[in-house]
Amino acid sequence: MNSDDSPDHINDSRPPEHASGAQSRRGFLQRSGTGMAALLMAGASGPALAAAATPGAPNSVKLPLIQDPNTEPAENTPDPNAEPDRRVGYAIVGLGRLSLNQILPALSASKYSRVVALVSGDAEKAKKIGRQYGVRESAIYTYQTYEKLADNPEVQVVYIVLPNGMHAEYTIRAAAIGKHVLCEKPMAVSSAECQRMIEACKKANRLLMIAYRSQYEPMDRMIAKWVKEKQLGPLHEFIAGNSQNVGDPTQWRLKLALAGGGPLPDVGIYCLNAARFLSGEEPFEVFATTYKPDDDPRFKEVEQSVQFLLRFPSGLTATCMASYASHESRFFRLQGAQGWAEMNPAFGYNGLQLRKGQLVEGKNAQIQIGIDPVDQFAREIDHMSLCVVRGQTPHTPGEEGLQDQRIVEAIYESARTRRAVKIAVPAGPTRGPDPDEENF
Known part of the structure; x- marks a missing residue:
C-alpha cells in the first residue's frame, strides 16, 4: 500500500467485475448464433445438430456481433x-x-x-x-x-x-x-x-x-439460458475455483476491517454468486473449511484459502474454492444429466472461454463457443443508466448482495464450528428484471 492510505492509493487488483446491458434496438450490436451456436441456443438436436458437430472433438463456434438497423428503439x-x-x-x-x-x-x-x-x-x-x-x-x-x-x-x-x-x-x-x-x-x-x-x-x-459483472456477461447469460431451457437436464454438480497469489502483505485486502475477510469475499464470491445465478436456485446449507498459516505475514488477519460445499433443494451441490496463495486460476463447470457447460478461464475482464458438452446422435460432442469481445464494464454501467431512466429495479439490486453476504457469513460460521450451517431462504426476490436481452 502507498504510504498515503487514502482509497485512491490502494491498488485494486480484484478479479473481474462489471458488465453492462440494456440498450435500445436501433443501431445496436446484437448477438446472433451461427453454425453450432445457433443450433445450441435454439435447442436443436438430431441430424441438424449432428451435421454441425464432430462427436468427441471440440468444435470452435463464433457468435458474431451483428447490427440490426431496422428495429425500433425500446420505450424509455x-x-x-x-x-x-x-x-x-x-x-x-x-x-x-x-x-x-x-x-x-x-x-x-x-x-x-x-x-x-x-x-x-x-x-x-x-x-x-x-x-x-x-x-x-x-x-x-x-x-x-x-x-x-x-x-x-x-x-x-x-x-x-x-x-x-x-x-x-x-x-x-x-x-x-x-x-x-x-x-x-x-x-x-x-x-x-x-x-x-x-x-x-x-x-x-x-x-x-x-x-x-458476470451476471451481465454474454457467455454467463447464455449458460443461464441453457439451464432455464433444460438443455443440460437436471443439474447435479457445480465446481468452481478462483485463486491468485497476492504479494504485498500491507495491502488493504489483507486487512480484516477493510476487506471483511480474505479470498472469500474478494474472489470466492464469484464462485458463490455463479452457483446461485447460473442454477437459478438458492442454497439451503453449507459446509466449509478455511486455512490460515502461522508463518506467513500476509495472513495475520484473514484466511489464506477457503473451501465450501453448498447444497441446493434440487439436489445440486456446488463445490468451490478460493485462495490468495495459489497461482492464478479461474474456472467453473456446471454438470447436468444431459450435458455440461464449462468456462475456463472464467470470471475475467476478457479472454473468457466457453465449452459445452452433450450427446449428439448418441455420442459425446464438445463444442467451443466464442463471442466477440465486449467491454463488460460498459455493459454493466449502461444497464444501471437504463434503470435510472426507466425507474426500473436493477437486475442485481442490494438484495442480491445481501444474500451473498449472508451466505459468506454462514461459510465462515461453518469453518469456525466445523459443522454444516443452514442458510435462510431469502424473504423475496433477490434480482430485478433481466437486462435487455437483445444485447446478449
Whole structure:
C-alpha cells in the first residue's frame, strides 16, 4: 500500500467485475448464433445438430456481433447517439486501479453513460485524470466535500469503488444527498451493513445496484439460458475455483476491517454468486473449511484459502474454492444429466472461454463457443443508466448482495464450528428484471 492510505492509493487488483446491458434496438450490436451456436441456443438436436458437430472433438463456434438497423428503439431508452450531456452522469468515488484501468475507460466506451465528477483523496491526481476525461475542475471533490455532490445536477449516479469496509458509509451518504448508487462487490462486510444500505436507498427513493459483472456477461447469460431451457437436464454438480497469489502483505485486502475477510469475499464470491445465478436456485446449507498459516505475514488477519460445499433443494451441490496463495486460476463447470457447460478461464475482464458438452446422435460432442469481445464494464454501467431512466429495479439490486453476504457469513460460521450451517431462504426476490436481452 502507498504510504498515503487514502482509497485512491490502494491498488485494486480484484478479479473481474462489471458488465453492462440494456440498450435500445436501433443501431445496436446484437448477438446472433451461427453454425453450432445457433443450433445450441435454439435447442436443436438430431441430424441438424449432428451435421454441425464432430462427436468427441471440440468444435470452435463464433457468435458474431451483428447490427440490426431496422428495429425500433425500446420505450424509455435513451438514444445511444445522443450528445454526451444528455447521457446519465456518474461520479466515480475512489481512483484506484480498477477505476483507472477499467471503469473510466468503460464510461468512455458506453452508450448511455458518462463521467461527470470524481471523488478522491488526492486533488492533483484527480485533476490530472479529470483533464483526461473532460471532467470540470469544479466537479472534483474530496471525501470531506462528498456531500457537495448534492449541488451538482449532472451527477445522477455515484459509483462506489472503495475498499469493502467503506461501501456502506459512502452508499448511505450518497442516498442521503439524493443520488442513485452503483456499488462494487462484495456489497459490504456484514449483512447488517447491507441491510442499512438497502434501507437508506429505499428511504431516499434511490436505486441501488451491486456490480455483479458476470451476471451481465454474454457467455454467463447464455449458460443461464441453457439451464432455464433444460438443455443440460437436471443439474447435479457445480465446481468452481478462483485463486491468485497476492504479494504485498500491507495491502488493504489483507486487512480484516477493510476487506471483511480474505479470498472469500474478494474472489470466492464469484464462485458463490455463479452457483446461485447460473442454477437459478438458492442454497439451503453449507459446509466449509478455511486455512490460515502461522508463518506467513500476509495472513495475520484473514484466511489464506477457503473451501465450501453448498447444497441446493434440487439436489445440486456446488463445490468451490478460493485462495490468495495459489497461482492464478479461474474456472467453473456446471454438470447436468444431459450435458455440461464449462468456462475456463472464467470470471475475467476478457479472454473468457466457453465449452459445452452433450450427446449428439448418441455420442459425446464438445463444442467451443466464442463471442466477440465486449467491454463488460460498459455493459454493466449502461444497464444501471437504463434503470435510472426507466425507474426500473436493477437486475442485481442490494438484495442480491445481501444474500451473498449472508451466505459468506454462514461459510465462515461453518469453518469456525466445523459443522454444516443452514442458510435462510431469502424473504423475496433477490434480482430485478433481466437486462435487455437483445444485447446478449
